[in-house]
Amino acid sequence: xxxxxxxxxxxxxxxxxxxxxxxxxxxxxxxxxxxxxxxxxxxxxxxxxxxxxxxxxxxxxxxxxxxxxxxxxxxxxxxxxxxxxxxxxxxxxxxxxxxxxxxxxxxxxxxxxxxxxxxxxxxxxxxxxxxxxxxxxxxxxxxxxxxxxxxxxxxxxxxxxxxxxxxxxxxxxxxxxxxxxxxxxxxxxxxxxxxxxxxxxxxxxxxxxxxxxxxxxxxxxxxxxxxxxxxxxxxxxxxxxxxxxxxxxxxxxxxxxxxxxxxxxxxxxxxxxxxxxxxxxxxxxxxxxxxxxxxxxxxxxxxxxxxxxxxxxxxxxxxxxxxxxxxxxxxxxxxxxxxxxxxxxxxxxxxxxxxxxxxxxxxxxxxxxxxxxxxxxxxxxxxxxxxxxxxxxxxxxxxxxxxxxxxxxxxxxxxxxxxxxxxxx
Numbered sequence: 417x418x419x420x421x422x423x424x425x426x427x428x429x430x431x432x433x434x435x436x437x438x439x440x441x442x443x444x445x446x447x448x449x450x451x452x453x454x455x456x457x458x459x460x461x462x463x464x465x466x467x468x469x470x471x472x473x474x475x476x477x478x479x480x481x482x483x484x485x486x487x488x489x490x491x492x493x494x495x496x497x498x499x500x501x502x503x504x505x506x507x508x509x510x511x512x513x514x515x516x517x518x519x520x521x522x523x524x525x526x527x528x529x530x531x532x533x534x535x536x537x538x539x540x541x542x543x544x545x546x547x548x549x550x551x552x553x554x555x556x557x558x559x560x561x562x563x564x565x566x567x568x569x570x571x572x573x574x575x576x577x578x579x580x581x582x583x584x585x586x587x588x589x590x591x592x593x594x595x596x597x598x599x600x601x602x603x604x605x606x607x608x609x610x611x612x613x614x615x616x617x618x619x620x621x622x623x624x625x626x627x628x629x630x631x632x633x634x635x636x637x638x639x640x641x642x643x644x645x646x647x648x649x650x651x652x653x654x655x656x657x658x659x660x661x662x663x664x665x666x667x668x669x670x671x672x673x674x675x676x677x678x679x680x681x682x683x684x685x686x687x688x689x690x691x692x693x694x695x696x697x698x699x700x701x702x703x704x705x706x707x708x709x710x711x712x713x714x715x716x717x718x719x720x721x722x723x724x725x726x727x728x729x730x731x732x733x734x735x736x737x738x739x740x741x742x743x744x745x746x747x748x749x750x751x752x753x754x755x756x757x758x759x760x761x762x763x764x765x766x767x768x769x770x771x772x773x774x775x776x777x778x779x780x781x782x783x784x785x786x787x788x789x790x791x792x793x794x795x796x797x798x799x800x801x802x803x804x805x806x807x808x809x810x811x812x813x814x815x816x817x818x819x820x821x822x823x824x825x826x827x828x829x830x831x832x833x834x835x836x837x838x839x840x841x
Contacts, residue, residue: 464749481498508780530598536589567603570600576594602738640732641768642730650662659728676715684774686775690773718774736767
């Protein structure tokens with residue numbers, strides 16, 4: 417039986433669900449119940465969610481948590497985080513409290529330049545192309561004036577348009593490399609609209625425009641965040657050994673790509689959670705961050721650490737193209753709430769906050785890895801998930817948590833302990 421459907425987008429939401437359930441789930445009523453139970457009880461809010469994407473049939477919720485006790489540039493923050501992975505919010509909170517008594521986090525935005533490119537093919541004489549570009553450049557700015565007018569009022573706009581010869585990488589390939597300042601907006605629609613207007617003006621018979629699109633690699637939209645303290649203030653048991661192992665762990669992530677990927681994934685746990693909570697595009701942030709980690713030609717750590725003259729210093733430098741106006745930031749109620757919780761930051765302030773969240777997450781992971789090991793904390797959280805799956809009562813849950821306080825936690829061990837407990841009852 418064919419599962420190809422015509423006119424699916426014209427069906428209403430319930431009709432879409434009925435088609436899905438009958439085609440893929442043999443009309444199981446439980447499937448429909450699962451989808452319906454995640455509909456929002458507020459019809460206006462549900463309509464808002466339905467308009468975010470196409471062919472909606474339900475909502476897929478992420479837990480929304482908060483990590484208090486962050487001190488960034490002398491200001492107190494409680495950071496919102498939307499994520500499904502256990503331990504992330506707890507780790508961020510613990511690290512925030514730890515550094516709040518050691519001067520807090522320091523952060524600064526290095527630059528906020530964003531990039532768009534017009535990719536085109538040209539088979540003629542390069543000198544003629546350069547002359548043509550020089551003659552057209554002023555007009556390329558002019559054709560975007562209607563688009564850039566409001567952005568200019570907010571301090572943004574097109575910074576420069578540059579002709580780049582890319583024929584060494586691909587025959588006949590050139591590009592117009594355009595740089596932008598987009599103020600408090602992420603600016604994707606603004607950038608793409610400008611690029612298309614420029615491309616239309618620049619194209620002629622011997623210049624074939626292939627595409628015009630922003631780049632999510634923004635190495636000049638950069639933020640720096642750091643923490644530092646005396647080595648003896650780092651770890652109660654043996655601060656010097658801990659500091660040495662910590663620095664070595666970062667050095668290993670810089671030397672070994674297999675480790676660097678996991679190392680940076682942990683950083684993105686913290687970053688993505690805040691990016692999602694504030695209504696920004698975590699996929700764009702991920703792509704740009706990982707490209708930046710490989711800017712040397714070898715994939716490396718996004719963080720660095722040193723010990724100099726008895727001072728431990730740990731920092732991150734990462735590109736973050738973010739917005740606090742436009743898109744979901746003004747549509748999703750929880751995104752609006754998140755930004756308000758952060759005292760309605762500018763895009764630059766949000767860059768600092770999110771970089772700090774990533775740095776905190778990395779500190780938590782490396783502290784665990786170089787001391788007790790990562791699994792102790794993870795498995796404690798995993799224990800509660802296993803107990804929930806078993807359907808244990810509150811009394812049984814308390815017993816199992818106490819039982820595994822000093823024992824190795826595995827799924828089989830928990831099931832066996834639970835079955836034994838039930839048997840004894």
